[in-house]
Amino acid sequence: MSTTVTTKEPASGIRRAAAGGQAGDSVFSALSLGAGVLILAVLAAVAVFLSLQALPTFRAPAEEISGGAGFFSYIWPLVIGTVVAALIALVIATPLGILVALYISHYAPARIAKPVGYIIDLLAAIPSVVYGAWGTTVLASSLVPFYTWAAEHLGFIPIFSGPASQTGKTMFTAGIVLAIMVLPIITAMSREIFIQTPKLHEEAALALGATRWEMIRMTVLPFARPGIISSVMLALGRALGETMAVALVLSSGPLMASLIQSGNQTIAAEIALNFPEAYGLRLSELIAAGLILFLITLVVNMIARAIIARYKEFSGAN
Amino acid sequence: MFNTASSAPVATPSSGARKARLTSNQRPKWLVPAVGVASIVVGAALSALVGFNVALWAVFAAVLFLVAATLAVSLVEGPRNGADSLVTYLVYTAFVLAVVPLISVIWTVLANGLPGLNANLLLTSMNGVTGATDNAAVAGEAPVLGGAYHAIVGTVSITFWATLMSVPIGLLTAIYLVEYSKGAWLGRSITFFVDVMTGIPSIVAGLFAAALFGLLFGPSTRFGFVAAVALTVLMIPTVVKNTEEMLKIVPNELREASYALGVRKWRTITKVVIPTAISGIASGVTLAIARVIGETAPLLVTAGFATSINWNSFSGWMTTLPTYIYYQILTPTSPTNPDPSLQRAWAAALILIVIVMLLNLIARLVARAFAPKTAGR
Amino acid sequence: MSKRIDVDNLNVYYGDFLAVEDVKMGIDARSVTAFIGPSGCGKSTFLRTLNRMHEVIPGARAEGQVLLDGEDLYGPGVDPVVVRSMIGMVFQRPNPFPTMSIRDNVLAGVKLNSKRISRGDADALVESSLQGANLWNEVKDRLDKPGSGLSGGQQQRLCIARAIAVKPDVILMDEPASALDPISTLAIEDLINELKQDYTVVIVTHNMQQASRISDRTAFFNIQGTGKPGKLIEYGPTSEIFSNPKQQQTEDYVSGRFG
Numbered sequence: 001m002s003t004t005v006t007t008k009e010p011a012s013g014i015r016r017a018a019a020g021g022q023a024g025d026s027v028f029s030a031l032s033l034g035a036g037v038l039i040l041a042v043l044a045a046v047a048v049f050l051s052l053q054a055l056p057t058f059r060a061p062a063e064e065i066s067g068g069a070g071f072f073s074y075i076w077p078l079v080i081g082t083v084v085a086a087l088i089a090l091v092i093a094t095p096l097g098i099l100v101a102l103y104i105s106h107y108a109p110a111r112i113a114k115p116v117g118y119i120i121d122l123l124a125a126i127p128s129v130v131y132g133a134w135g136t137t138v139l140a141s142s143l144v145p146f147y148t149w150a151a152e153h154l155g156f157i158p159i160f161s162g163p164a165s166q167t168g169k170t171m172f173t174a175g176i177v178l179a180i181m182v183l184p185i186i187t188a189m190s191r192e193i194f195i196q197t198p199k200l201h202e203e204a205a206l207a208l209g210a211t212r213w214e215m216i217r218m219t220v221l222p223f224a225r226p227g228i229i230s231s232v233m234l235a236l237g238r239a240l241g242e243t244m245a246v247a248l249v250l251s252s253g254p255l256m257a258s259l260i261q262s263g264n265q266t267i268a269a270e271i272a273l274n275f276p277e278a279y280g281l282r283l284s285e286l287i288a289a290g291l292i293l294f295l296i297t298l299v300v301n302m303i304a305r306a307i308i309a310r311y312k313e314f315s316g317a318n
Numbered sequence: 319m320f321n322t323a324s325s326a327p328v329a330t331p332s333s334g335a336r337k338a339r340l341t342s343n344q345r346p347k348w349l350v351p352a353v354g355v356a357s358i359v360v361g362a363a364l365s366a367l368v369g370f371n372v373a374l375w376a377v378f379a380a381v382l383f384l385v386a387a388t389l390a391v392s393l394v395e396g397p398r399n400g401a402d403s404l405v406t407y408l409v410y411t412a413f414v415l416a417v418v419p420l421i422s423v424i425w426t427v428l429a430n431g432l433p434g435l436n437a438n439l440l441l442t443s444m445n446g447v448t449g450a451t452d453n454a455a456v457a458g459e460a461p462v463l464g465g466a467y468h469a470i471v472g473t474v475s476i477t478f479w480a481t482l483m484s485v486p487i488g489l490l491t492a493i494y495l496v497e498y499s500k501g502a503w504l505g506r507s508i509t510f511f512v513d514v515m516t517g518i519p520s521i522v523a524g525l526f527a528a529a530l531f532g533l534l535f536g537p538s539t540r541f542g543f544v545a546a547v548a549l550t551v552l553m554i555p556t557v558v559k560n561t562e563e564m565l566k567i568v569p570n571e572l573r574e575a576s577y578a579l580g581v582r583k584w585r586t587i588t589k590v591v592i593p594t595a596i597s598g599i600a601s602g603v604t605l606a607i608a609r610v611i612g613e614t615a616p617l618l619v620t621a622g623f624a625t626s627i628n629w630n631s632f633s634g635w636m637t638t639l640p641t642y643i644y645y646q647i648l649t650p651t652s653p654t655n656p657d658p659s660l661q662r663a664w665a666a667a668l669i670l671i672v673i674v675m676l677l678n679l680i681a682r683l684v685a686r687a688f689a690p691k692t693a694g695r
Numbered sequence: 696m697s698k699r700i701d702v703d704n705l706n707v708y709y710g711d712f713l714a715v716e717d718v719k720m721g722i723d724a725r726s727v728t729a730f731i732g733p734s735g736c737g738k739s740t741f742l743r744t745l746n747r748m749h750e751v752i753p754g755a756r757a758e759g760q761v762l763l764d765g766e767d768l769y770g771p772g773v774d775p776v777v778v779r780s781m782i783g784m785v786f787q788r789p790n791p792f793p794t795m796s797i798r799d800n801v802l803a804g805v806k807l808n809s810k811r812i813s814r815g816d817a818d819a820l821v822e823s824s825l826q827g828a829n830l831w832n833e834v835k836d837r838l839d840k841p842g843s844g845l846s847g848g849q850q851q852r853l854c855i856a857r858a859i860a861v862k863p864d865v866i867l868m869d870e871p872a873s874a875l876d877p878i879s880t881l882a883i884e885d886l887i888n889e890l891k892q893d894y895t896v897v898i899v900t901h902n903m904q905q906a907s908r909i910s911d912r913t914a915f916f917n918i919q920g921t922g923k924p925g926k927l928i929e930y931g932p933t934s935e936i937f938s939n940p941k942q943q944q945t946e947d948y949v950s951g952r953f954g
């Protein structure tokens with residue numbers, strides 16, 4: 001670091017030879033600017049290289065694409081599978097995540113709230129492959145009785161139509177595993193915002209004789225609504241792109257309405273399962289699928305960021 | 319922000335006569351516990367009717383309790399307190415529901431992983447381990463052979479290269495954003511695209527690296543460094559975001575104090591700003607490593623799959639712990655006897671979790687130990 | 696080691712907004728000059744232009760001349776970093792570097808520029824600087840402790856020691872005692888009195904008693920209203936400004952009739 005050693009003579013005049021280090025200044029600022037630009041370049045490269053490699057798929061005749069009916073009919077069942085898996089995850093994780101966040105911010109005693117926060121962070125730290133392994137070995141088999149029961153009694157609803165999978169490796173199981181994986185995202189972000197609710201508002205509500213739930217409904221939830229929405233959007237982005245939970249848990253197949261049979265597939269899992277053996281046009285197809293996934297998550301994330309940015313001014317004002 | 323008075327049913331006195339005593343309409347202390355015990359008993363009975371199992375019992379008991387306790391409190395204390403109790407019980411139920419899978423995951427990993435955790439696993443690779451070896455192990459003729467040493471080697475090398483690339487880039491970018499750009503359009507667009515990068519699905523990052531090296535070195539180019547590039551794409555935004563936060567909380571007064579002493583900007587940054595924020599930066603980097611070390615999807619498409627030890631990240635396929643776990647479960651070494659493979663997978667999962675937890679712990683300790691001494695104001 | 700400052704025709708802008716208009720004054724070497732005036736009148740902004748610290752604030756720029764013994768601080772080829780090493784600054788809130796010990800804080804200006812200094816020279820510099828800041832006796836036994844462990848007044852004197860360790864010609868102080876209790880304030884005021892033996896001291900203060908106690912000359916700044924630029928209203932010997940001001944505005948201010 002010490003490249004610049006200036007003379008020790010006392011300052012004689014302001015125009016004396018620029019003390020060493022001026023070069024250091026320009027080098028350092030150029031380096032940091034370069035790093036920033038490099039990131040832009042990397043992102044551009046992601047888009048460009050994926051597009052380049054995906055190009056053959058869009059040029060190839062329809063009958064050469066997997067399924068023999070063109071790229072669109074190949075990709076749309078996967079897109080629907082991806083969205084359905086993510087939606088199952090959100091339907092489960094959103095209420096749970098918010099309630100757990102409320103537990104930490106407003107219900108648990110202070111000395112429990114902190115360790116619980118750690119535990120939720122722990123939940124986020126476990127690698128996805130471990131969740132996948134757990135989902136396929138423990139969760140899937142333990143859900144089989146439920147699926148059998150659901151097929152018998154709720155079979156008239158399309159998503160529960162039988163015959164139920166006897167391994168439990170279904171879309172529904174994959175959705176539950178995804179829910180467990182995105183729950184910490186929703187909880188952590190919501191908790192942050194719940195805690196920031198102005199104490200004055202809360203105390204004003206309590207002073208009017210509100211019960212704890214009324215206080216939360218009147219002050220905490222309205223204050224945190226944008227934060228909750230954006231946390232759910234971020235969780236959605238994560239669920240859409242998550243690979244391992246689905247690749248390991250789901251016994252994949254063609255698109256179908258029932259969520260308790262084998263079948264359905266998501267983009268990410270399709271890529272992970274087929275990429276290692278793919279070559280030629282198949283490779284390009286999978287990269288094209290990846291590009292579609294990239295675009296979907298990009299849109300979801302941008303919406304989330306836009307919501308955060310829009311409400312930032314409000315939350316900061318307090 | 320909102321009008322408390324207009325949306326406040328609580329502000330209006332209840333319709334009935336004014337309460338004579340402060341303690342009136344209080345539920346007796348035994349009410350809720352009694353409802354709880356009753357729910358457990360009735361739940362047991364109900365589940366016995368359908369075909370008893372513990373999970374069903376718990377579900378029935380919980381639902382019965384939620385309904386009955388809410389009703390009981392509503393009857394004694396009124397619907398407002400009933401709703402309050404319902405939410406309270408829901409919050410606690412949600413907490414339990416969230417913790418159950420965590421306990422189950424950790425229990426599963428410990429129970430299945432501990433038996434397989436031995437010197438063999440830590441110090442040997444899968445080189446030469448075939449279906450026949452595993453069949454023999456199941457038949458009791460030989461111990462379970464084969465290990466995850468090559469996967470540990472792969473994890474360490476690939477994570478090393480990813481860290482080596484992403485930390486300088488991430489750090490310098492954060493410095494640019496906080497110290498140089500000052501809200502200029504370039505800074506704003508970098509911030510925006512770093513946010514976009516945060517949302518890139520990990521498999522897409524893997525595809526990017528595969529596509530990039532595919533164009534450079536021919537299709538299906540796979541070696542450790544390709545995976546490291548993919549992980550770098552995932553790591554950079556985490557490092558940038560965290561470092562940015564940490565640099566922002568360094569008080570401006572310190573920068574000004576340094577400038578006023580005639581210190582140059584780059585020396586102010588390297589000698590004053592970064593040392594003040596270093597603990598937060600280091601802990602953020604550690605967390606970023608912990609995050610990418612468990613990544614599986616990008617490695618499946620970039621590093622290939624190896625059964626033997628490969629220290630060279632620039633040539634030859636590599637296996638990491640997550641892909642090792644994945645393949646041991648999905649394609650057991652012996653398709654007829656998957657148990658030895660599962661045992662190895664769980665033991666590897668245990669190692670992986672221990673590594674990740676250690677990194678998280680280190681991050682917390684670093685953040686605490688080197689936190690700058692706050693000024694005594 | 697002390698130089699005079701002559702300011703001519705100085706305008707300071709924040710972006711397009713003119714914050715300080717047309718200042719002209721001469722500051723004598725080896726004297727204490729105080730800037731007084733209501734909040735927002737631009738006195739702190741103007742102080743910062745005397746060592747080009749305003750350039751740290753995004754959008755701020757100055758036009759005009761500031762001569763340090765005849766050399767223009769804003770002349771072509773002048774490096775602001777060199778200017779700041781010759782004109783030191785002490786801030787409103789004490790800001791010792793939290794990662795450094797007391798000793799390292801004093802040596803910060805030397806070490807951060809990675810000038811080579813022998814251990815003996817460094818020890819001597821630390822002692823002389825701390826002595827110069829009236830802090831030596833209080834901290835000589837704990838030079839290796841963090842500077843942030845000191846009291847507010849001690850921290851501020853540490854910051855002064857840090858500033859004089861660079862051997863500047865001028866020391867600028869921006870309300871150096873406003874965050875301190877009365878006893879610490881007294882210690883700082885005594886110190887300023889001693890500092891003027893060797894340095895040109897310029898101090899911004901809100902406290903008129905403080906200005907009258909310590910300064911040789913006083914400059915009164917005022918602002919006509921929001922959106923208007925701050926102006927130098929009157930500048931003269933302190934006794935004259937407080938007892939016999941020439942301008943009505945000055946009299947109103949020093950007699951407490953407004954502001």
